[in-house]
Amino acid sequence: MRIELVRRGERSAAMAYLSPLLALLLTLIGGALIVVVWRVVAADLSSPDSGGLAGALGKGCSDYGKFLYVFFIEPLTAMWSLEDLVAKATPIILVAIGLSLCYLSNTWNIGAEGQIAVGAIAGSFLPIFFPEAQGPFILPAMLILGMLGGMAYAAIPALLKIRFGTNEILTSLMLVYVAQLFLDWLARGPWRNPAGHNFPDSRPFDGDQLLPTLFGTNIRISILFVLVAAFAAWFLMRWTRTGFQIRVLGQAPRAGAFAGFSQNKMVLLTFLISGALAGLAGISEVAGPIGQLRTTVSPGYGFTAIIVAFLGRLNPIGAIFAGFLLALSYLGGEGAQIALGMSDQTTRVFQGMLLFFVLACDSFIFYRLQIVRRPVTQTQAVAS
């Protein structure tokens, strides 16, 4: 007896909605395993007479209960952490919307983390060189520069792909390291605040150079960019010829080619859109929660956005829900670090596991599991 994957007659609409939830459930089970094992190992190493294995297991389970609370519930119980949740979700969703378009067209931009950094650099140029600049135009100019910066940086792997056929996965990823090193140099070197006591930060932005907050909270107007971007991307994919081309070239490149759609054009377009949104996310971080240019401007939002794009089913609206969940994992990871003394890497383990399960569960949309009782199939008999 064995278990086989069998193609469904048609795409399962129910599974399309259920698979992200199933993936989340499996991630929680995987998380439980990790927390319990972590507790058992830690107990055995530090104190051998802590009630033995059973005691450690019990402690692990109760820790997991605590972990679930700290990770998923506690961040939602205070106003300040809800505001923090929105602040963290904003850049993640912005980037994920752009990446969704890329991945739909079967183009692989995985360098959003670098495009975030370049967007932050390009936008920070104005307040750093014109510290006195104020007025209604300074912020829009910074945002546009940030988007152009991200766009230009994303254009590099796209153009290399179009012109030379260079693998965009590897080049876009390599450019992340380059951008981060360049940002590090700027923040420590030429763009460092002369009056900043040698801290590797730029001068703090102030006044009109910062994104305004909404309704007297700490939530900045960048959350509106998310809504606009999500709507625009949804409209593009649903109602325009370009969106149709993106989808066709992603699912059936040969059919697209016969229809006269240009693969190269779509590679460039999707890279430029995702680069612009990543750049916008970058400048929104430095002109928002951070308030100045630093050696690092993103704790991996560009990579988290990849997970968000898939968890949101490569749908701009789905990305919003998925983005909030992943933003929660950042807050939860910090909570677990403080309350349970777990490593700050807990967040990344959770995120990686989630993406794995999302991808695996997605195959249930087109396939179903079947238990086969035949002892040996014909092909196996030939092979052996």
Added chain:
Amino acid sequence: MTALMLEGILLTIITAATPLLFAAIGELVTERSGVLNLGVEGMMAMGAVIGFAVAHTTGSFGLGILGAIVAGMTMAALFGVVTLIFVANQVASGLALTLFGLGLSGLIGDAFVGVPGAGLARISIPVLSDLPVVGLLFRLDPLTYLAIAITIAVSWFMFRMRGGLVLRAVGDSHSSAHALGYNVIRVRFMAVLFGGACSGLAGAYLSLVYTPQWTQAMTAGRGWIALALVVFATWLPRRVLVGALLFGGVSILQLHAQALGVGVPSQFLSALPYLTTIVVLVIISRNRALVRANTPAALGQSFVPDR
């Protein structure tokens, strides 16, 4: 520059090339079977941390290496299940493996940060190692010899043995291989596991030999450079050897340049290996005929057998 210094630099270049060689030769076999595993970085990180943890707690270098191989293979098996059995997208699954591996290695490695490692004695082959210039080739550590041996063995296996022919057939046209009666999924799974074992070894080399200690994210993009190396080598094992030395050379020379304090900011020098990778990829991919001649035709495509 004295001959001794030059020899020292050459030795460090070989040391820097070894982990790249391990990871790239493993990924080459995986890709030849038609599977693109972008999780090399994650598997390496797990190999590095498990290798260090096992070697440190048991005091045995050999067990550490074994642990790293098992860790790399376990991660690869995870990838294999998701992409081969659940036919998930290989690119996305590889990214998931990298994110997961980097995170999990950080979680496990928390207890080992700042713990000094032991290092590994080099093997000196008596008479040969005293030769003037080529002598240094006979004074390397055992893992470097192993990496070279694996490369030669893979080259032999792939082009001189029946199994290698099957591997390439599966990677070029899974439908034809399936029609001939080969078990495509099984061949691919084994190739993925081999890649995982090699990546684990590469990680262990970093944490046990190269910088004998564990630090967070110590793989520093080497897994990605190894992936680029496979393209650079146009999927031919012997060219991986050349590529690994080239990339090892760039990363070591920029370190020496930083130490000498040439008038360039250190960040620019640190960016050199990544920029070199991009430039080399562009140069190789410009020659489309060369790339097409050896690229596994079914690379990255999922296979579901008709039953």
